[in-house]
Amino acid sequence: MEPEMDALKVKILPEHQSSPSSTYTVTKPKSKSLILLLIATVAVTLGLLYVFSSNPVLLSGSLFCPLRYSVLIDAGSSGTRVHVFAYWFDQYGEPVFDFGEKHYADMKLTPGLSAYADDPEGASVSVTNLVEFAKTRIPKIKLRTSDIRLMGTAGMRLLEAPVQEQILDVTRRVLRSSGFMFRDEWATVISGSDEGIYAWVIANHALGSLGSDPLETTGIVELGGASAQATFVSSGHVPPEFSRTIAYGNVSYTIYSHSFLHYGKDTALKRLLESLQNSAENSTGDGIVEDPCTPRGYIYDTSSQNYSSGFLADESKLKGSIQAAGNFSKCRSATFALLQEGKDNCLYEHCSIGSTFTPDLQGSFLATSNFYYTAKFFELEEKGWLSELIPAGTKYCGEEWSKLKSEYPTTEEEYLRGYCFSSAYTISMLHDSLGIALDDERITYASKAGAKHIPLDWALGAFILDTVTPTSYYGGKSRKHLGFV
Numbered sequence: 001m002e003p004e005m006d007a008l009k010v011k012i013l014p015e016h017q018s019s020p021s022s023t024y025t026v027t028k029p030k031s032k033s034l035i036l037l038l039i040a041t042v043a044v045t046l047g048l049l050y051v052f053s054s055n056p057v058l059l060s061g062s063l064f065c066p067l068r069y070s071v072l073i074d075a076g077s078s079g080t081r082v083h084v085f086a087y088w089f090d091q092y093g094e095p096v097f098d099f100g101e102k103h104y105a106d107m108k109l110t111p112g113l114s115a116y117a118d119d120p121e122g123a124s125v126s127v128t129n130l131v132e133f134a135k136t137r138i139p140k141i142k143l144r145t146s147d148i149r150l151m152g153t154a155g156m157r158l159l160e161a162p163v164q165e166q167i168l169d170v171t172r173r174v175l176r177s178s179g180f181m182f183r184d185e186w187a188t189v190i191s192g193s194d195e196g197i198y199a200w201v202i203a204n205h206a207l208g209s210l211g212s213d214p215l216e217t218t219g220i221v222e223l224g225g226a227s228a229q230a231t232f233v234s235s236g237h238v239p240p241e242f243s244r245t246i247a248y249g250n251v252s253y254t255i256y257s258h259s260f261l262h263y264g265k266d267t268a269l270k271r272l273l274e275s276l277q278n279s280a281e282n283s284t285g286d287g288i289v290e291d292p293c294t295p296r297g298y299i300y301d302t303s304s305q306n307y308s309s310g311f312l313a314d315e316s317k318l319k320g321s322i323q324a325a326g327n328f329s330k331c332r333s334a335t336f337a338l339l340q341e342g343k344d345n346c347l348y349e350h351c352s353i354g355s356t357f358t359p360d361l362q363g364s365f366l367a368t369s370n371f372y373y374t375a376k377f378f379e380l381e382e383k384g385w386l387s388e389l390i391p392a393g394t395k396y397c398g399e400e401w402s403k404l405k406s407e408y409p410t411t412e413e414e415y416l417r418g419y420c421f422s423s424a425y426t427i428s429m430l431h432d433s434l435g436i437a438l439d440d441e442r443i444t445y446a447s448k449a450g451a452k453h454i455p456l457d458w459a460l461g462a463f464i465l466d467t468v469t470p471t472s473y474y475g476g477k478s479r480k481h482l483g484f485v
């Protein structure tokens with residue numbers, strides 16, 4: 001995304017703003033005809049201003065509404081992504097967001113920062129590269145007034161606090177010297193509840209339901225690498241520990257938001273394999289236990305370094321005790337058992353996953369991240385996809401690994417190996433545990449939403465919310481109410 005060049009050739013800048021590179025300097029006219037040319041140019045410009053002023057969008061980002069920039073780094077378990085936003089405030093002081101390629105750019109690097117637990121300094125390379133990418137998308141003159149923030153999610157949440165801080169301190173050092181506007185407290189690990197709210201915000205912004213009737217909004221269920229989120233407006237009772245209230249425009253939303261830590265696709269698969277290994281070690285038979293979530297013939301010789309998330313167990317340790325024996329219904333039962341672990345510690349009227357309360361899901365939902373990747377791989381219909389996933393997963397889990405590799409030669413093995421597991425896990429989570437009916441057409445899978453196909457990345461929701469509502473980031477103010485950005 002090149003900084004948007006100005007539509008007009010002659011800029012009349014507000015006096016407080018230095019003239020950016022795109023402004024042409026009008027030189028002293030040498031003759032009468034030049035003076036006439038200058039007068040004609042100014043007259044045409046004023047005429048255009050009058051015409052355009054009735055249509056602010058055309059003026060946005062160039063004349064009275066200069067582009068502003070913000071950078072957000074999402075430190076996820078399977079990768080770190082930098083998001084670069086260009087935005088402006090219209091003549092009413094309202095922020096204008098555009099996530100098209102002219103005003104938005106992103107890049108992802110693997111592995112995630114949590115993979116540097118044993119070498120926190122190693123995280124600096126990743127963050128430096130992401131910062132350099134961001135700098136290619138923002139005019140140099142704007143860097144010092146553009147904020148950069150880093151938000152860690154489940155991958156970082158799973159680290160011991162001291163290790164988290166070591167990695168965060170490394171990122172703070174890089175961000176301090178980046179040339180962007182930065183404060184140490186802007187590199188943090190966010191709560192799962194915040195992560196869910198941000199994803200809900202971008203989804204409803206994209207769908208145009210942000211600011212409308214709460215019961216018209218769309219919920220989000222997201223299956224990440226190390227955590228899963230469920231976020232939606234519930235008309236039922238929500239205990240305060242699961243309830244979040246956000247105001248957008250003049251509408252207040254009371255939202256159920258929870259992040260199921262350890263229940264991401266990668267961490268759940270790791271837990272399943274570890275539990276199988278434990279039962280192999282405790283078995284009285286030949287010490288080999290079947291793994292119903294991995295296609296027959298798969299050899300557990302992948303060291304976790306080969307996986308982007310770094311969360312999958314070092315599978316080579318599993319050799320000799322676990323045998324791949326893909327079987328969808330057995331995998332669905334095994335993953336359901338995983339989701340029900342800890343249920344006897346439930347303190348609520350009912351718990352959906354572990355000892356966590358979830359109100360009955362209501363309204364429409366978007367299923368994102370690994371739910372999306374799995375449904376997309378099986379080329380399922382967007383509506384009614386859950387019921388289709390069962391036969392598709394049953395067939396896939398029953399295939400030989402060598403056949404799958406030859407059938408999908410361009411699919412990364414890390415992903416190919418996980419589709420048996422993720423198909424069964426999707427059903428045991430969304431249907432068996434959260435109670436979504438298999439034929440419920442209100443839940444669709446997606447990675448983008450709305451007429452403008454906006455990416456459903458929680459980071460975009462964080463950017464929106466922090467621009468329009470006061471946050472601790474700016475001493476209780478929002479970007480909208482601050483002069484510097």
Ligand SMILES: Nc1nc2c(ncn2[C@@H]2O[C@H](COP(=O)(O)OP(=O)(O)OP(=O)(O)O)[C@@H](O)[C@H]2O)c(=O)[nH]1
Pocket residue numbers: 075076077078079112153154155156223224225226227228264265266308309369370373374415
């Ligand atoms: N099948 C498939 N899986 C993918 C692809 N890209 C990413 N993933 C998987 O999707 C998950 C990443 O989704 P994200 O929501 O970005 O998860 P994350 O941010 O890395 O992890 P969290 O810290 O839990 O949020 C990981 O499990 C990846 O292995 C893809 O192209 N295909």
Ligand SMILES: [Ca+2]
Pocket residue numbers: 076077153224225
């Ligand atoms: Ca994520």
